[in-house]
Amino acid sequence: MNNSLRAMCAAFAVLASLPAAAHEFxxxxxxxxxxxxxxxxxxxxxxxxxxxxxxxxxxxxxxxLLLYSKGKPRDLVTQLPPETPLPELQMVFPNSGTYMLAFDGNPNEITLSADKFHAYLHEEGLDAIIAQRESAGNATAPGRERYRRHVKTLLRVGGKSDGSFAALTGQRLEIVPTSDPLAKAAGDTLGLTLFFDSKPLPNALVKAWHQRNGQTLMIRARTGADGKVSFGLPYAGAWMISVVHMVPVTDTPDIDWDSFWGNLTFELAGRKAGR
Structure with a gap:
């Protein structure tokens, strides 16, 4: 393994162990x-x-690691080298339409001090977990957490899109657009449904992120009882949708909480003439 790959492997090990509390993926x-x-x-x-x-x-x-086209998945994990991490995946798409790449990470564990854990819960809108810790008398205890990443990205190939944006991947925490993001433009409203374990997730704090002129715009909204939420997206370019959900751990006494980090990225077109 050359020095650059060695450094990248070391960086991955460090980054994988960073607190989920402060880091989107x-x-x-x-x-x-x-x-x-x-x-x-x-x-x-x-x-x-x-x-x-x-x-x-x-x-x-x-x-x-699954690639969806026409709603059908293809497993890409088997194409990853077993020992050498890849800085990027080089891909070529043979047909026009929507492609969706979905990645699920293996779980990592972290323990945060009580004050850092509380601040993280507050920032991610996890008020129910704060209340559970308080009612159990554990508000001053460290937060012992196991976290998983569930991310997706959408591509529009050959200037065309299709219904693959709505394919359900089975991710434990999944963000699913209710209409085609790749057919929308700056100024449009995008609806989303949040699912946890294949059921609509109510009262989840969802964030929409966009970088513009060196600054980051972040819009917040909560899902309704039906797991649905919508955002007005004012600018063209890359957008990221993120959400965190947390539940008590039931399979080990060494960890208290399971967290799930959902993420969706896509590119929004510019406003069309006459709109």
């Missing part, structure tokens, strides 16, 4: 709207405010 495509047959670089990122570090695709950290 997302996937990007360059470009999001390629021509048929053109090369596309898929990358994973971890950081804050839709800005962060590149981390590799690693078979040891990948619970699932």
């Amino acid at each position: 997302w996937m990007m495509a360059k470009p999001f709207s390629p021509a048929v047959g053109a090369p596309v670089a898929m990358t994973l990122h971890v950081g804050e405010y839709f800005s962060g570090d590149l981390i590799p695709f690693a078979a040891t950290q990948s619970a699932a």
